[in-house]
Amino acid sequence: MDYIFHIAIIVSIYGILALAQNLVMGETGLLTIAGAAFYGIGAYVAGIFSTSLGLNITIALVAAPLITAVIAMILGTSFARFRDDYFLLATLGFLMIFNTVAKNWTSLTGGSLGIAGISKPHMFGITLLTPESFIWLAVFVLLIVAIICYFISRSSFGRALNAIREDEEALKIFGYKVSTYKLASFTIGASLSSLAGVLFASYLTFIDPTLFTVNESILLWAMIILGGIATNRGALMGALLLILIPESLRFIGFPDEISGLMRQCIYGLILIFLMLYRPKGIFGKYNL
Amino acid sequence: MFYSLLVVGFGFILRSSKFFNVAYGGAFLVGGYAMFLLYRMYLVPFFLAIVISLALSGLYFVLSNKFIFEPLFKRKASNFILLISSFGLLIATSAIIGIIFGNQATIVARHLSDVSTVNILGGALSYVQLATFIVTPVLIIALAIIYYKTRFGRAMRAIENDREMSELVGISTSNITMWVYMISGILAGIGGIGEGFEVGINPYAGLFYILPIIVVAVLGGMKSFWGGILGAFVLVIAQKLTVLIFGGSWEQAVPFVVLIIVLLVRPEGILKR
Amino acid sequence: MSKTGKIIAWVIVAILVVWGLASLNKKSTENSSNVIKVGFLGPMTGEIANMGENAQAAVSIAVDEINKSGGVLGKKLEMVYEDDMCTGAGAANAVSKLINTDKVVAVVGGVCSGASLGAAPISEASKTTQIAYCSTSPLLTNSGDYIFRDVPSDLFQGKYAAEYLMKEGKTKVSVLTAKNDWGDGLNKSFTDAFTKLGGKILSSDTFDPNTKDLKTQMTEIKSKNPDAVYFISYTDQSIAGLKQAHDLGIKAQFFGADAWDDTKVWSELGKIGDGAMYTVVGTNSNDQFKQAMKEKLGKDDLIYCSNYAYDATKIVAEAINRAGSTDKTAIKDAMYKTDYKGGVSAKEIKFDENGDPASANYVVKIVKDGKPVELSK
Numbered sequence: 001m002d003y004i005f006h007i008a009i010i011v012s013i014y015g016i017l018a019l020a021q022n023l024v025m026g027e028t029g030l031l032t033i034a035g036a037a038f039y040g041i042g043a044y045v046a047g048i049f050s051t052s053l054g055l056n057i058t059i060a061l062v063a064a065p066l067i068t069a070v071i072a073m074i075l076g077t078s079f080a081r082f083r084d085d086y087f088l089l090a091t092l093g094f095l096m097i098f099n100t101v102a103k104n105w106t107s108l109t110g111g112s113l114g115i116a117g118i119s120k121p122h123m124f125g126i127t128l129l130t131p132e133s134f135i136w137l138a139v140f141v142l143l144i145v146a147i148i149c150y151f152i153s154r155s156s157f158g159r160a161l162n163a164i165r166e167d168e169e170a171l172k173i174f175g176y177k178v179s180t181y182k183l184a185s186f187t188i189g190a191s192l193s194s195l196a197g198v199l200f201a202s203y204l205t206f207i208d209p210t211l212f213t214v215n216e217s218i219l220l221w222a223m224i225i226l227g228g229i230a231t232n233r234g235a236l237m238g239a240l241l242l243i244l245i246p247e248s249l250r251f252i253g254f255p256d257e258i259s260g261l262m263r264q265c266i267y268g269l270i271l272i273f274l275m276l277y278r279p280k281g282i283f284g285k286y287n288l
Numbered sequence: 289m290f291y292s293l294l295v296v297g298f299g300f301i302l303r304s305s306k307f308f309n310v311a312y313g314g315a316f317l318v319g320g321y322a323m324f325l326l327y328r329m330y331l332v333p334f335f336l337a338i339v340i341s342l343a344l345s346g347l348y349f350v351l352s353n354k355f356i357f358e359p360l361f362k363r364k365a366s367n368f369i370l371l372i373s374s375f376g377l378l379i380a381t382s383a384i385i386g387i388i389f390g391n392q393a394t395i396v397a398r399h400l401s402d403v404s405t406v407n408i409l410g411g412a413l414s415y416v417q418l419a420t421f422i423v424t425p426v427l428i429i430a431l432a433i434i435y436y437k438t439r440f441g442r443a444m445r446a447i448e449n450d451r452e453m454s455e456l457v458g459i460s461t462s463n464i465t466m467w468v469y470m471i472s473g474i475l476a477g478i479g480g481i482g483e484g485f486e487v488g489i490n491p492y493a494g495l496f497y498i499l500p501i502i503v504v505a506v507l508g509g510m511k512s513f514w515g516g517i518l519g520a521f522v523l524v525i526a527q528k529l530t531v532l533i534f535g536g537s538w539e540q541a542v543p544f545v546v547l548i549i550v551l552l553v554r555p556e557g558i559l560k561r
Numbered sequence: 562m563s564k565t566g567k568i569i570a571w572v573i574v575a576i577l578v579v580w581g582l583a584s585l586n587k588k589s590t591e592n593s594s595n596v597i598k599v600g601f602l603g604p605m606t607g608e609i610a611n612m613g614e615n616a617q618a619a620v621s622i623a624v625d626e627i628n629k630s631g632g633v634l635g636k637k638l639e640m641v642y643e644d645d646m647c648t649g650a651g652a653a654n655a656v657s658k659l660i661n662t663d664k665v666v667a668v669v670g671g672v673c674s675g676a677s678l679g680a681a682p683i684s685e686a687s688k689t690t691q692i693a694y695c696s697t698s699p700l701l702t703n704s705g706d707y708i709f710r711d712v713p714s715d716l717f718q719g720k721y722a723a724e725y726l727m728k729e730g731k732t733k734v735s736v737l738t739a740k741n742d743w744g745d746g747l748n749k750s751f752t753d754a755f756t757k758l759g760g761k762i763l764s765s766d767t768f769d770p771n772t773k774d775l776k777t778q779m780t781e782i783k784s785k786n787p788d789a790v791y792f793i794s795y796t797d798q799s800i801a802g803l804k805q806a807h808d809l810g811i812k813a814q815f816f817g818a819d820a821w822d823d824t825k826v827w828s829e830l831g832k833i834g835d836g837a838m839y840t841v842v843g844t845n846s847n848d849q850f851k852q853a854m855k856e857k858l859g860k861d862d863l864i865y866c867s868n869y870a871y872d873a874t875k876i877v878a879e880a881i882n883r884a885g886s887t888d889k890t891a892i893k894d895a896m897y898k899t900d901y902k903g904g905v906s907a908k909e910i911k912f913d914e915n916g917d918p919a920s921a922n923y924v925v926k927i928v929k930d931g932k933p934v935e936l937s938k
Contacts, residue, residue, distance in 0.1 A: 002687065003661030010654065031368065082551060085308070085367065089506055090551055092499075093544035100541035103740060112741045114649075116678050116700040130686055131657075200650075206678040208742065210648050214499075218375065225372060241573060250643065250658055261606055265383035271376025272356060275369045383606075390611065395800065395829055487773035487801035488829075496771050531777040537740035537767040 005131035009203055011243045012138035016196040018223040018235035019149045024189035025221075026230035027153060028182060029165030031084055033217045034075075034091035037098040038190040040212030041068050042197020047115035047207050048108065057121045057202045061141075064198045065191035072190035076183040095214055102209040114208025118201050138199055145192050149232050152188070161185055162230070222271060228281030237282055245270075291524060293424050294497070295504045295516040296431060297475030303448040304468045307367040308502055311352050311374040312476050313494030314381035319345035319477025320484040320493070321385055324394050338481065345477025346470040352377055353469045358462065378494055386491040395488035420482055427478075428517065431471075435513060444468060503543040507550050522546070596639040597632075597887060599877055600659030602652055602670025602680060603870075605644035609795060612672050612866050616694065617642055618857040619867035620669060622850070623874035633881045640874070641665060647672065649679025656680035660687050666887045667691070667880075669873045672866055674698030674742045681708045688889045690880070690896055694873040695866035697819075698742050699750075702915045707893050711876060711910050712869045713842060713921035715743065718818060719750030721923040722791065722840050727758045731788035731814060734760060737778055737802070738793040740767040747793050747818055763787045768794075773801040779809050789814040796823050796864070800830060807833045814838065822865035827931045834928045838936075841865060842907055843922040850905045868906035876901050876910065 021035045045064040049055045079090045102109045109115070121128045121137055128134045152158045160181050163171050172178050201207050219242065227238030249266065274281070294316070301309045322341035326332040332340070356373055435441040443464045446454040455461050479497070483489050500523065508519025523543055530542045601620055603613030624640050632638050641663045645652035652671060659665045660683065667690040671677025677696035684691035685705035693701060693710040702714055726734060734755065738744035744767065752762055763785040766778050775798065782790055790813050794802055799821060806815065817839035827834045850871065854863050876899055883898065884891035901910040911919040926933040 003657050006654070006657040006661070006683070010650075078552065086506075086551060089502070090548055093548040093551075096499075096544040097541050097548075100538060104537055106745070112745050113698060113700060114675060114678070114742065116704060204649055204653055204679055205682045206649050206675075208649060208675045208678075210675055210741075211650055221372065247654060247658065250655075261383045261386045261610075264606055265380050265387070268376045268378070268380030268383060272373050272380065275365070275373035275376065276356065276359065279365060279369050386606070386610070390614070487804070488797060490797065492771070528777045531766075532781060535766050537769060539772065540769045 002131050005135050007243065007247055009131060009135055009138045009199075011240050012135070012142040013196045013200050013203070014220075014223065014239040014243055015142050015236050016145045016199070017193055017220050018227070018239040019145050019232060020189040020192035020196070021220045022224045022230065022232060022235035023149055023152065023161075023192070024185055026224055026235070027158060027165065028161040028185040030182060030186060031088040032091040032186070032189075033088055033214065033221070034094050034098075034190075035193055035220045036212045036214065036216035037091075037095040038068050038072065038193035039197045039200070039216065040098060040102065040207075040209075041071065042194025043201040043207045043212070044102065044109055044115075044197070045194065046198040046201035047110075047118050050118045050202070051115055052108075056123075057119055057198065058123050060198045060202075061121075061195065064194040068194035069187050069191045072187040073183065076186040080179045080183065092214070095217060099209055099213060102212070109209070112209060114206060115201075116206045118205045118207070120205065121202050134203055138203070141195055141199060145195065146232065146236070148188075148192070153232060157181070157184075165230075222267075225279075225281055226270075226274060234281055291501070291504065292517040292520040293427060293475055294479040294501050295508070295520045296428060296513070297472040297479075298501050298505055299508075299513065299516045300444070300468050300475075301472045302505055304444065304465060305357065305361070305370070307370040307374075309357070309374045310371070310495075310498045310502075311349070311377040311381070312472065312501070313498035314352070314378050315345045315349045315473040315476035316480040316483075316497060317381060317385055317489065317491065317494045318348045318480070319474075320480030320489040321389060321394070322477075323481045323484055324389070328395075341481060342474045342477045345480065346473035348381075349469045349473030349476070350466055353466065358465075378498070382491040382494055389491070394490065395484065417486070423478075427475075432513065440464070440467070500543045503547045506547060596637045597634065597881065598639050598641055598663055598665045599874070600656065600663060600665035600668040600670065601640050601642045602645040602655055602659075602668060602676060603642070603672050604647035604676070605642075606646055609647060609672065611796070612695070612864055613644070613647075615854075615858070615862060615864040616672060616867045616870035618854060619871040620874050622853045622857060623871045623878075627875065627878045633878050634885070634887070638878055640669075645671060645673070645676040645680065647676050649675050652676035652680040653683055656683050656691070660684065660689050665689070666889065667877045667892055669694060669870065669877060671696045674701060674746075677701055677708075677710070678704060681705050684708065688893070690877070690889065690893050692873045692877060692896070694869035698746055702917055706916075707889075709896055709912055709916035711873050711906065711918055712866075713918050715746035716750045717921045718840055718842075718923060719747045719752075720754040721921075722816065722818070723751050723754035723758060723760065725840065725925055726755070726789055726791070726816060727760055731816075732760045733763050733788045734791055734816075735763050735782045735785055735787040735789075735813070736765040736791045736793075737775070737782065738765075738767050738791075739770045739795060739798060741770050743820075744770075744793050751791060768798065770795065770798070773798055774805075775802040776805050776809070779806045779811060782806075782813070783809055783811050787813050789816050791816050793818045793820075795820050796826055799826050803830055803834055803837065816840075819865050822926070822933065823863070824932075825862050825864075827928055827933060828861070831931050834931060837928045838925055839933075840923045840925055843924040847905065868904075872901065872904035872906045872910065875904065 017035060017039055024030050024032050042064040045067055046057055046060040049060040049063065050057050075094060079087060082090050103112050128137055160176060164178055164181055168178055223238030223242050224235045226241060227234030298312050301312060319341050322344045323337055326337040326340055327334065356377060357370060360370055360373060435444060443459045446459055447461055447464055451461055480489060483493065504519040504523050505516050507523060508515030523546060526546055527539050527542045531539050601617065603616050604610050605613050620640055624638055627633065627638050641659055643655035643659055645655045656668055659668060668684055669692055671680060671693040672695040674696040677693040678700060680691060681704040685707050688707060690707050695712055696710060697712055697715040699714050699716050701708065701710060736748060736752065738748040752765065755762060764781060766781065768775055768778060792802060792815055799817065803815060815837040817837065819841045821839040822841045851863055855861055879901060880892055880895040880899060881887065884895040897912055899910065899912055904910060907922065913919045925936045927936050
């Protein structure tokens with residue numbers, strides 16, 4: 001049973017990430033690949049708070065979104081002039097730089113050795129040690145994030161974001177401050193991602209820079225694309241499927257030597273065929 | 289050095305199909321591994337092996353265009369879809385190559401100590417490096433001539449400028465595109481073979497090389513033939529300087545720092561068209 | 562939302578759920594029968610997948626031998642192999658699956674320290690003995706009561722290398738390390754020990770484990786003209802780096818770490834590699850085991866980690882036998898009483914109170930004619 005709880009926790013964490021990614025990329029149409037960087041910043045905030053500063057991890061749940069928001073704000077402001085592919089490249093640059101800094105700033109991040117022994121969350125007098133207890137926290141945070149995302153997409157703010165995705169110029173003519181909207185969406189998305197980072201760090205109790213690479217961001221992309229871009233439901237479904245599929249492939253039993261590679265191969269092929277035959281994704285309403 | 293060749297090939301694809309086709313890294317792998325299979329495993333003579341490997345890497349790219357990118361193009365799919373599908377192709381290619389050849393680095397030369405060195409002007413160069421130094425400029429000049437002087441090159445440039453317009457004036461776009469893919473695939477294959485000889489390639493090399501190549505292409509200005517080559521030199525020099533000043537572990541971040549600076553300061557790249 | 566979308570989604574979910582339940586059921590019925598399951602973690606994908614595959618072969622040899630000589634507790638030992646992708650997250654997923662659905666009684670694994678550290682909290686929480694076979698990060702020492710390893714922490718190896726180089730009169734050294742947990746750990750322990758002994762570090766540089774172009778670093782080293790270069794790298798960069806150093810004409814003594822105990826490095830380099838030295842835990846690797854590996858893999862490739870993987874498997878099997886049951890706490894207690902002799906990685910393995918090897922007998926090997934040979938003390 002613990003395995004199912006474990007997978008459920010991982011799904012919740014990625015669900016948060018996918019929702020955040022969907023807000024930025026799906027609803028607003030900002031091509032960002034920096035998702036893993038904000039996820040990583042959240043995890044590192046948790047790690048540093050818990051080990052170097054000796055603080056309770058629940059404080060990190062509040063602090064990480066704030067810290068990330070500040071970083072995202074600065075980043076979003078300086079990247080504001082980029083469009084589409086250029087924005088993508090700039091965020092890719094940020095992700096790579098984040099990763100290198102995490103590897104090299106040894107005194108703060110532990111360098112490539114990473115940070116071990118991050119404490120488990122302790123709240124209301126109980127420490128959430130096992131997957132069965134941790135799942136409640138993970139699902140709780142996921143719910144909050146889902147509610148936030150749901151309200152954003154229903155609000156006038158969300159409709160403005162959608163309009164930016166469809167036709168930025170037109171919106172400008174109507175007198176909307178497009179760059180402010182984009183910045184807000186980027187910052188909110190980043191803060192939400194950092195929550196997932198805190199959960200992940202305290203669940204695994206160990207983090208190192210290899211966990212927050214470009215592959216992680218691409219996985220997030222694949223999730224929201226598979227589920228259908230610009231739907232919150234789709235983002236959650238994508239996270240669920242892309243965690244479950246590789247895990248269930250563990251049970252197929254390919255010849256042992258190639259099972260891992262086979263998984264990657266199937267994963268690649270899924271992406272191709274999806275693009276060829278159903279680019280809308282499962283729940284798609286918006287065609288890329 | 290052979291970065292510039294790879295960038296030229298990538299630039300062709302980028303300009304004619306207007307998206308970041310990361311499957312280019314797949315062609316790189318196919319070239320290198322075909323060479324390994326033929327030259328090292330089956331002991332095929334050197335030049336024959338090169339020709340076959342390059343043909344294969346070109347073919348790989350042409351087929352990928354035929355079956356994946358062209359149908360998507362016909363549907364007027366967005367760049368984003370094309371990017372994702374080419375990425376899927378790269379992942380699948382890496383994995384398949386890993387299944388066939390194993391995951392460890394594979395060295396194409398039959399024995400490393402056979403790859404001897406020559407001393408030129410006080411610096412030691414291996415034959416591969418020497419060959420790169422000779423072949424790269426020759427190829428680049430040849431490509432420049434094709435690109436700027438021939439009918440085919442004109443057609444290529446026409447497609448780059450305006451695909452629909454060129455179709456209207458009677459250029460067979462799908463035919464030309466096929467050849468563009470062939471040429472890029474071959475260039476990627478040369479890169480793969482060179483890498484295989486020099487230090488060995490592994491199934492992950494495709495992804496590892498494609499990122500700096502994209503950066504270089506942007507850096508040099510996406511629209512320019514010579515810009516990419518210039519970008520390659522700027523990047524390599526910046527990387528080496530970083531290694532000297534800050535240490536090797538920062539090397540990976542350099543392309544991206546340079547990228548962000550260039551994007552902020554001069555988004556059209558170093559060379560404008 | 563489109564109707565097709567809904568249908569596709571629920572069909573996929575339904576398949577996965579049915580499949581998941583079916584496989585869960587199958588596993589639990591098998592479990593009660595006459596096999597004892599042990600899990601294996603290793604990188605099957607990613608840059609150092611060759612280590613995982615190599616270790617997997619070694620483990621399967623060990624399993625065959627154990628089963629040939631009667632198995633464990635009279636039952637057959639079955640190894641379940643999982644990919645940890647060399648990351649903490651991958652290992653967490655893999656180990657959770659092994660412990661909870663395969664119901665393994667112990668886990669052999671983690672090559673990468675990151676993976677072992679990611680798996681450790683889960684093993685610890687479920688009271689499953691985990692024995693890492695190639696993770697040398699100092700962080701692993703305190704990662705839990707149920708966490709063991711049969712390879713010594715980097716702290717010892719770096720110190721040993723420093724002492725050896727000093728003894729040989731190589732007082733000016735350049736350090737060049739792979740930038741990852743392993744390289745960082747070794748670099749730190751070596752540098753600390755070496756400077757304490759009065760040696761001088763002329764330059765200290767690192768490189769990304771993905772890169773193979775080390776010419777700039779090597780040129781820098783050449784200009785410093787050190788007595789020796791402490792070059793901490795895995796198989797691929799070792800081949801590339803040593804070749805580039807040779808091309809540049811660096812005459813300094815190259816000194817490496819245990820990762821160089823891979824026959825592939827030296828067979829690829831041929832005579833270029835001659836004279837290079839490295840430290841490795843005094844292995845006991847016998848020709849019989851090498852031959853078995855050769856048969857298993859179809860080629861001559863034995864990576865040092867595989868020695869530990871083989872021994873770790875045997876140690877676990879022994880511990881289960883001594884525990885007399887598959888009770889997890891009993892296995893752990895038996896592990897602490899391990900006194901394993903005649904292994905291929907070391908002559909004798911015992912654990913200290915942290916689950917680390919109690920002793921580490923390093924030796925220095927030198928490469929001659931493309932083959933590493935042990936230097937007599």
